[in-house]
Amino acid sequence: MSKNPVVHFEMPAKDKKRVAQFYSQAFGWNMQQFGEEMDNYLVAQTTETDDKGIVQTPGTINGGFFEYKNEEGLNTPHLVISVENLDQSIENIKSAGGQIFGEIMDIPNIGKYTSFRDSEGNLVGMLQSRMPSSNN
Numbered sequence: 001m002s003k004n005p006v007v008h009f010e011m012p013a014k015d016k017k018r019v020a021q022f023y024s025q026a027f028g029w030n031m032q033q034f035g036e037e038m039d040n041y042l043v044a045q046t047t048e049t050d051d052k053g054i055v056q057t058p059g060t061i062n063g064g065f066f067e068y069k070n071e072e073g074l075n076t077p078h079l080v081i082s083v084e085n086l087d088q089s090i091e092n093i094k095s096a097g098g099q100i101f102g103e104i105m106d107i108p109n110i111g112k113y114t115s116f117r118d119s120e121g122n123l124v125g126m127l128q129s130r131m132p133s134s135n136n
Helices: 014-027 086-095
Strands: 004-014 030-033 040-046 060-066 077-080 099-107 111-117 123-129
Touching: 004 014, 004 123, 014 030, 014 040, 014 060, 086 099, 086 111, 099 123
Parallel strands: 004 060, 077 123
Antiparallel strands: 004 077, 030 040, 040 060, 099 111, 111 123
C-alpha cells in the first residue's frame, strides 16, 4: 500500500481580512487572497515553496481558509490527502464505508479534488495533483 500524505489543511473563516491579519501577526504566515474565480479562497503559506508551489521542507504543508457557510458540518477544519489516482481512491473510500461528498472539481494548475466523509463523519479532501509526485 502506498502512503498518501496530508498535503494541505483548510479552515473556515467568517472574516478573511481578520483571519489573514491574525495568522500573519501570530505566526508570520504569508497570506494570499484569491478572487471570485477561486471562491475567494485565502491561501496560508506556512512554509517556503519553489516557483511551482512545491513545499521545500519535507513534512511541512501549507493551507487555506474557505468561506464560512451556514450549513451544519461544513464549518470544521479539514485535511487534504494526496492520492495518485482520484477515481481509484473514490472507489476505495466507498468500499471502506465512506461517502463521497460533492463533485470532482478541477483546480486550475493544481489538480482534481473531491471531498469525502469518513467512517466517523469527518469531512476530508483528496487531491490528485497535476505535478509529478515527489514529496507532494
